Amino acid sequence: MANDYDIDATELLETYDFLMKYIIIGEAGTGKSCLLHQFTHNSFKEHSQHTIGVEFSSRTVKLGEKRIKLQLWDTAGQERFRSVTRSYYRGAAGAILVYDITSRASFLNLSRWLADARALGSPHLVTVLVGNKSDREEDREVEWAEASRWAAENDVHFLEASSLSGENVEAPFLLCARSILLAIESGALDPEKAGSGVSYGDRALRRVHSSSRLSFGSLSGGRRKGTVKLRLPLAGKTRCC
Amino acid sequence: MLTSPTSPPPKYQTSSPRPHNPLSIRLYKVLAANLDDDTTKEALHTLADLYAPSLLNDTKVKPQDRELKGDRERLNDIDDEDDDTKEDANTKLPAQSPALAETVPGEIAARARRNLKKDVESKLAESSRRFLTAFAEVDKQLDTLQEYIGAMRLRCDDAQSQLGETNEACKALLDRAGSLREQRQEISTRQSMVMVFLSRFTLTPEDVEAITSREVPVGKRFFNAMNKAERIRNDCRVLMAGEEGPTKAGLDIMSTTSGYLEEAYEKIFRWCSFAFREMGRDAQIDVSPAMREAVRRLRQRPELLTEALGTLSQTRQATLLNNFTTALTRGGPGGLPRPIELHAHDPLRYVGDMLAWVHQAIAAEREFLEGLFGARAEEGGRMVGAVRAYGGTEEEDWMSELMDTAVGGLCTPLMIRVQQTIRSQESSITAYKIANLLQFYMLTMQRTLGEEAALSKRLREMTDYAYKAFSDAVEAQGRSILGIHLDLDDLTLTPPFAILDHTQILREILTVYESSLGDESSLRGKSAKDVNEAAAQGCRAILDQMVDPAVEMCVLASEEKHRLRPSWDREIFIINVLTYLQSVLEPYSFTAEKRDVIQDLVAGRVVQLIEDHFTGLLVDTGLGEMVDAGKARQGDEPLSHLPAASSSRLQAALHKFSVWLTSNTVDYPPRLGQLSVQSLASRVHRAALARLVRTYKWLCEEVRNPENKYEAAATVLGSERPFGQVHLLWQIFGIDEEETGDDIVTDKTT
Numbered sequence: 001m002a003n004d005y006d007i008d009a010t011e012l013l014e015t016y017d018f019l020m021k022y023i024i025i026g027e028a029g030t031g032k033s034c035l036l037h038q039f040t041h042n043s044f045k046e047h048s049q050h051t052i053g054v055e056f057s058s059r060t061v062k063l064g065e066k067r068i069k070l071q072l073w074d075t076a077g078q079e080r081f082r083s084v085t086r087s088y089y090r091g092a093a094g095a096i097l098v099y100d101i102t103s104r105a106s107f108l109n110l111s112r113w114l115a116d117a118r119a120l121g122s123p124h125l126v127t128v129l130v131g132n133k134s135d136r137e138e139d140r141e142v143e144w145a146e147a148s149r150w151a152a153e154n155d156v157h158f159l160e161a162s163s164l165s166g167e168n169v170e171a172p173f174l175l176c177a178r179s180i181l182l183a184i185e186s187g188a189l190d191p192e193k194a195g196s197g198v199s200y201g202d203r204a205l206r207r208v209h210s211s212s213r214l215s216f217g218s219l220s221g222g223r224r225k226g227t228v229k230l231r232l233p234l235a236g237k238t239r240c241c
Numbered sequence: 242m243l244t245s246p247t248s249p250p251p252k253y254q255t256s257s258p259r260p261h262n263p264l265s266i267r268l269y270k271v272l273a274a275n276l277d278d279d280t281t282k283e284a285l286h287t288l289a290d291l292y293a294p295s296l297l298n299d300t301k302v303k304p305q306d307r308e309l310k311g312d313r314e315r316l317n318d319i320d321d322e323d324d325d326t327k328e329d330a331n332t333k334l335p336a337q338s339p340a341l342a343e344t345v346p347g348e349i350a351a352r353a354r355r356n357l358k359k360d361v362e363s364k365l366a367e368s369s370r371r372f373l374t375a376f377a378e379v380d381k382q383l384d385t386l387q388e389y390i391g392a393m394r395l396r397c398d399d400a401q402s403q404l405g406e407t408n409e410a411c412k413a414l415l416d417r418a419g420s421l422r423e424q425r426q427e428i429s430t431r432q433s434m435v436m437v438f439l440s441r442f443t444l445t446p447e448d449v450e451a452i453t454s455r456e457v458p459v460g461k462r463f464f465n466a467m468n469k470a471e472r473i474r475n476d477c478r479v480l481m482a483g484e485e486g487p488t489k490a491g492l493d494i495m496s497t498t499s500g501y502l503e504e505a506y507e508k509i510f511r512w513c514s515f516a517f518r519e520m521g522r523d524a525q526i527d528v529s530p531a532m533r534e535a536v537r538r539l540r541q542r543p544e545l546l547t548e549a550l551g552t553l554s555q556t557r558q559a560t561l562l563n564n565f566t567t568a569l570t571r572g573g574p575g576g577l578p579r580p581i582e583l584h585a586h587d588p589l590r591y592v593g594d595m596l597a598w599v600h601q602a603i604a605a606e607r608e609f610l611e612g613l614f615g616a617r618a619e620e621g622g623r624m625v626g627a628v629r630a631y632g633g634t635e636e637e638d639w640m641s642e643l644m645d646t647a648v649g650g651l652c653t654p655l656m657i658r659v660q661q662t663i664r665s666q667e668s669s670i671t672a673y674k675i676a677n678l679l680q681f682y683m684l685t686m687q688r689t690l691g692e693e694a695a696l697s698k699r700l701r702e703m704t705d706y707a708y709k710a711f712s713d714a715v716e717a718q719g720r721s722i723l724g725i726h727l728d729l730d731d732l733t734l735t736p737p738f739a740i741l742d743h744t745q746i747l748r749e750i751l752t753v754y755e756s757s758l759g760d761e762s763s764l765r766g767k768s769a770k771d772v773n774e775a776a777a778q779g780c781r782a783i784l785d786q787m788v789d790p791a792v793e794m795c796v797l798a799s800e801e802k803h804r805l806r807p808s809w810d811r812e813i814f815i816i817n818v819l820t821y822l823q824s825v826l827e828p829y830s831f832t833a834e835k836r837d838v839i840q841d842l843v844a845g846r847v848v849q850l851i852e853d854h855f856t857g858l859l860v861d862t863g864l865g866e867m868v869d870a871g872k873a874r875q876g877d878e879p880l881s882h883l884p885a886a887s888s889s890r891l892q893a894a895l896h897k898f899s900v901w902l903t904s905n906t907v908d909y910p911p912r913l914g915q916l917s918v919q920s921l922a923s924r925v926h927r928a929a930l931a932r933l934v935r936t937y938k939w940l941c942e943e944v945r946n947p948e949n950k951y952e953a954a955a956t957v958l959g960s961e962r963p964f965g966q967v968h969l970l971w972q973i974f975g976i977d978e979e980e981t982g983d984d985i986v987t988d989k990t991t
């Protein structure tokens with residue numbers, strides 16, 4: 001009766017190496033909540049209403065050998081919530097900046113969003129620009145090339161996705177996590193310090209205790225794999241544009 | 242053998258001349274016999290030997306044959322003694338193998354033929370003698386043997402009897418051995434049963450060690466040992482529930498295992514308590530599966546769990562408080578992110594950052610607790626803002642309580658800072674914004690923590706406090722506007738500076754209210770009418786506090802000013818202020834109610850103004866005197882007989898009216914020009930003009946009426962514009978006759 005207890009099985013489910021705080025930002029109606037819902041539930045959020053304030057959710061992802069728990073703060077895009085949502089930028093490790101490829105207006109304000117995020121987030125904030133609603137090609141108002149240029153100029157990652165079809169929805173989150181891990185590996189970012197938006201999980205801690213230094217050897221190995229995985233959708237996008 | 246095809250008997254037959262003679266038959270037979278077989282050959286050799294050596298040595302036997310053949314040739318001799326034919330064969334043989342020593346050929350054969358019988362007999366006798374001596378010896382030996390055998394027989398009999406005895410004795414032994422074997426079989430079966438029983442009903446030393454030793458950590462091995470103890474107890478209970486009732490062994494097992502289990506729970510408790518105390522430094526904590534399992538098991542011992550969780554909640558409370566203080570005063574490492582208090586000068590950001598920090602801490606805490614209680618059923622599924630059912634499961638109760646305590650520690654520092662911030666606000670707008678923000682978080686926390694949570698309650702207090710501060714500020718604002726005196730030297734009729742200032746505040750409040758963060762989610766799905774009603778309800782008090790004093794001040798202060806400066810047009814001023822207030826409220830749909838109230842006030846003032854304006858027009862146009870006269874007339878006295886309405890006065894009045902009609906005040910009455918709202922001015926003016934037309938019409942009718950005894954009435958009327966033609970007057974004023982003065986004035990009043 002109690003034989004079903006198995007630490008190893010549960011361990012896989014629950015523990016993580018790193019915990020990262022992400023904010024999802026961008027104009028109202030660009031599909032932030034839908035994107036997040038697709039990421040956490042693998043389904044499209046029908047009848048999505050404007051987010052009021054902020055909403056929290058979390059998901060654990062696997063990147064190479066590492067298990068990373070993402071704390072996701074979905075913010076309201078409406079102007080009147082700006083003062084509230086900005087308070088949640090504090091110490092974020094990652095920002096998913098969303099615009100709507102069918103709305104030029106949602107693209108034009110990106111600089112302001114980015115500036116806010118950089119001013120208030122972690123000093124090593126990694127930002128991924130997501131052009132959402134890529135399923136509505138016929139209504140496109142922002143060209144891929146233009147957004148890509150903007151991203152390059154502003155030193156953020158970029159890809160297009162569709163919360164409706166689910167295409168490329170995981171990629172921005174993984175891309176962001178990968179950049180953060182690399183920053184940790186290079187020593188630029190220290191998860192031990194509060195406010196970095198990243199902290200160690202039980203899994204990594206146990207390893208820290210057992211060996212004097214945390215080694216990222218496995219990460220470097222897994223990186224190539226991750227890169228390939230992440231690049232694929234990107235490459236696909238480039239081709240079709 | 243004789244008829245064998247290899248033998249050639251026919252050769253002999255043909256060479257025999259007397260085949261019927263018995264001797265010859267015999268001879269033939271002998272001759273026909275094949276002497277080539279081994280037996281015959283050997284017999285012949287023996288015979289040959291018997292004789293040959295004597296020639297050479299002493300008598301008959303050849304020396305070489307004697308050497309070669311011994312007793313054997315004697316035996317052969319005996320065999321061949323009665324066979325005559327052998328002699329012939331014997332004779333032949335030496336011929337075949339040349340008898341080298343024969344001095345005289347055939348001599349030996351002849352001698353043999355003669356002495357054969359005697360030789361053989363003597364030989365036989367000698368042999369017999371030798372036999373006898375030999376056998377005598379044998380006989381002697383046999384006698385000895387016989388003795389031996391006899392002795393042996395005795396011994397054997399003895400042994401036999403002993404054996405019999407022994408056999409008899411062994412049988413009992415064997416029986417016992419057999420039964421022992423059976424017993425042993427039985428016992429080993431029982432032993433294996435006992436082993437099975439023991440392994441089922443006792444803990445191995447390893448298990449006991451896992452449970453009791455400090456060396457074995459709380460983990461898989463430990464839990465497995467616990468599981469086993471539990472299982473033993475369950476099995477044992479089942480056994481004891483049987484017919485025999487509790488056995489001693491059963492009771493022993495129960496008491497031993499219960500002892501171990503208690504130790505196990507104690508161990509979990511100690512381990513948890515220790516871990517919980519350690520679990521403080523990090524804001525984010527990951528729960529190990531062993532920890533989760535430990536907590537799950539400790540639920541069997543609520544008093545231990547309560548105590549351990551008590552430790553945990555204290556640690557968490559202290560940790561959260563510590564982290565909060567750090568975030569407030571020190572910020573992140575190296576000052577990034579910046580300390581929250583750095584922005585204390587920006588009250589909204591300050592309060593907002595604090596509340597957001599708390600909210601995030603709650604989310605993390607919630608995740609931690611869900612991990613601890615294994616309640617994270619749907620990872621990522623639930624949103625923090627989402628409504629949760631409370632008090633459902635035992636875990637939920639625990640989590641709520643732990644959360645409440647942990648977060649409860651933040652209440653005081655939060656409250657102190659929030660209240661300080663609110664108190665230091667001079668601007669009612671900021672106070673209002675803070676109140677709004679607090680209310681937003683209050684609703685969020687109520688949904689997340691439940692309404693009864695300490696933080697929810699304190700947030701309600703803070704929200705109330707902020708609203709009270711705001712309301713106080715508004716009230717003070719209202720009082721201050723009431724106390725305003727109008728500048729006597731300012732003769733303008735537009736809203737005074739104090740009002741502009743006041744309405745600016747009102748406008749900002751309304752803007753904030755309109756975009757307020759309030760409890761929108763509770764309005765989701767409601768009809769637009771309900772939503773509007775809720776919105777109107779929410780700001781009714783604010784409007785009362787802000788608008789009513791403004792109106793009152795405008796009425797009272799203007800009265801005072803009017804007393805001191807009678808020339809100052811109070812009516813126009815009041816209408817201007819009222820319409821201005823209306824214009825301020827206009828953009829906000831939820832102010833409709835208040836706008837209606839002001840509209841009523843305006844309408845009343847407008848009616849008065851029309852009256853005033855009309856009276857003024859009567860004076861300006863000269864028609865007033867005629868009207869007064871008409872009013873003063875008594876009975877059916879002719880109008881022309883009244884001094885004030887005499888023909889000449891009538892003439893003068895008509896003239897004055899005619900002149901007035903050509904002046905530009907007809908189109909732009911100067912007084913009404915001071916009304917801020919132009920449409921209102923023209924409305925008032927037209928209403929007054931309409932009444933003026935009716936007054937002229939009345940005058941024309943009176944003049945034309947013979948009873949009033951005006952001479953040449955038509956001429957008099959026709960001498961001055963509009964020549965007694967009322968419809969012409971309508972045209973001049975550009976007013977449709979159908980319009981009534983009252984209709985023009987009152988859009989909403991009637």
Ligand SMILES: Nc1nc2c(ncn2[C@@H]2O[C@H](COP(=O)(O)OP(=O)(O)OP(=O)(O)O)[C@@H](O)[C@H]2O)c(=O)[nH]1
Binds near residue numbers: 027030
């Ligand atoms: N066709 C299409 N529609 C989408 C997609 N993502 C979102 N939408 C629609 O866009 C609308 C807005 O989506 P939300 O996710 O609520 O937008 P949001 O960014 O969260 O808005 P705020 O919470 O107000 O900031 C909804 O009607 C969605 O159905 C997409 O990938 N494709």
Ligand SMILES: [Mg+2]
Binds near residue numbers: 032033049051074077
């Ligand atoms: Mg949203």
